[in-house]
Amino acid sequence: MQGAIQVHRFRNLQVLEIKKVPVHMIEGLNQLRGQLQTLIISRSLLALQDVFETCGSDMTSPMSWPQLDTVNLSYNTLTCLDSSLRLLPVLKIVDISHNSLEKTEHYLEYLTELQRINLGYNML
Numbered sequence: 001m002q003g004a005i006q007v008h009r010f011r012n013l014q015v016l017e018i019k020k021v022p023v024h025m026i027e028g029l030n031q032l033r034g035q036l037q038t039l040i041i042s043r044s045l046l047a048l049q050d051v052f053e054t055c056g057s058d059m060t061s062p063m064s065w066p067q068l069d070t071v072n073l074s075y076n077t078l079t080c081l082d083s084s085l086r087l088l089p090v091l092k093i094v095d096i097s098h099n100s101l102e103k104t105e106h107y108l109e110y111l112t113e114l115q116r117i118n119l120g121y122n123m124l
Helices: 083-087
Strands: 015-019 038-042 070-072 093-095 116-118
Touching: none
Parallel strands: 015 038, 038 070, 070 093, 093 116
Antiparallel strands: none
């Protein structure tokens, strides 16, 4: 794939789905951070911080995702969770199934509004 995929032009976007596109190829995710409600990323992600902290190719400073309440990160190659989960204050539904997680550590404690989680098909 050549060139970045620019998503900042979609000013009213509330749901974003990324499949088989490396997150570092996504540009403008930082500008959607305040409005996205649902984020689906599969076969694209190596580490949570690549999307939640640095916003793909934007390489920004960590900031909150104030509207994001649903995240599906199934079918990636995640091996661990990280502190970027602290940036998801209203997250209610998360699917991290079909990854390579070996442990969750204490990072799930950041998700104080969590109502539903799927951790199936990992190495827990």
